Amino acid sequence: MSSFQLAVLASGTGTNLQAILDRVHGRDGIEVACVISNKPEAKALERARRAGVETAVFRPEDHEDRDARDAAIGDLLDARGVDLIVLAGYMELLSPDFVRRFPNRIINVHPALLPAFPGLDAVGQALEHGVRVVGVTVHFVDEGVDSGPIILQRAIDVPYTRDRSQLEEEIHRVEHELFPRAIRLIAAGAVRVDTENPRLVHVDEERAV
Numbered sequence: 001m002s003s004f005q006l007a008v009l010a011s012g013t014g015t016n017l018q019a020i021l022d023r024v025h026g027r028d029g030i031e032v033a034c035v036i037s038n039k040p041e042a043k044a045l046e047r048a049r050r051a052g053v054e055t056a057v058f059r060p061e062d063h064e065d066r067d068a069r070d071a072a073i074g075d076l077l078d079a080r081g082v083d084l085i086v087l088a089g090y091m092e093l094l095s096p097d098f099v100r101r102f103p104n105r106i107i108n109v110h111p112a113l114l115p116a117f118p119g120l121d122a123v124g125q126a127l128e129h130g131v132r133v134v135g136v137t138v139h140f141v142d143e144g145v146d147s148g149p150i151i152l153q154r155a156i157d158v159p160y161t162r163d164r165s166q167l168e169e170e171i172h173r174v175e176h177e178l179f180p181r182a183i184r185l186i187a188a189g190a191v192r193v194d195t196e197n198p199r200l201v202h203v204d205e206e207r208a209v
């Protein structure tokens with residue numbers, strides 16, 4: 001397989017980034033080319049440095065507006081020949097121009113069974129609603145909030161105790177499995193958006209990844 005370059009955008013602790021570094025980076029021709037954050041203090045950046053991966057920070061206040069900042073991020077990604085942009089807890093909305101610049105090349109992980117509970121604090125929203133089942137969704141990013149075509153989903157039963165930290169731990173465990181799997185499937189060419197129905201994503205799960 002020829003080389004497949006990832007960029008990971010992260011704002012926080014970066015446990016999903018770590019899962020990608022541990023489970024995907026440097027295997028089967030897939031490389032994390034760079035890790036980008038809007039926050040210089042993001043722990044995700046430390047994780048990248050420890051793995052010897054290039055880092056870059058694009059703080060909102062250093063750019064005229066979001067469009068200008070995202071254009072600069074896009075230029076870096078193009079310069080690095082990035083094939084797939086992975087949002088792993090990136091807490092900024094990307095500009096519509098950026099999303100259009102990289103069609104079906106941006107993915108996100110969300111801690112809910114979308115389209116239920118998009119946006120911030122999905123776990124809190126789900127517990128508040130009283131659901132029995134939550135889950136994890138990996139999806140392509142479109143111009144909306146957590147609204148793009150769904151690639152993989154996995155359901156998780158809410159524990160009887162409804163203990164939030166226990167539930168979050170389980171969600172993270174599933175994210176750390178599902179997100180790397182989605183990346184490996186995309187890199188292997190096993191993921192394709194339907195030509196007739198752009199909401200529908202065909203995933204050849206039989207592909208050994």
Ligand code: GRF
Nearest residue numbers: 012013014015016089109111
């Ligand atoms: C994850 O729960 C992900 O679903 C959401 O942001 C969180 C990031 O966590 N988009 P981490 O920084 O990867 O630990």
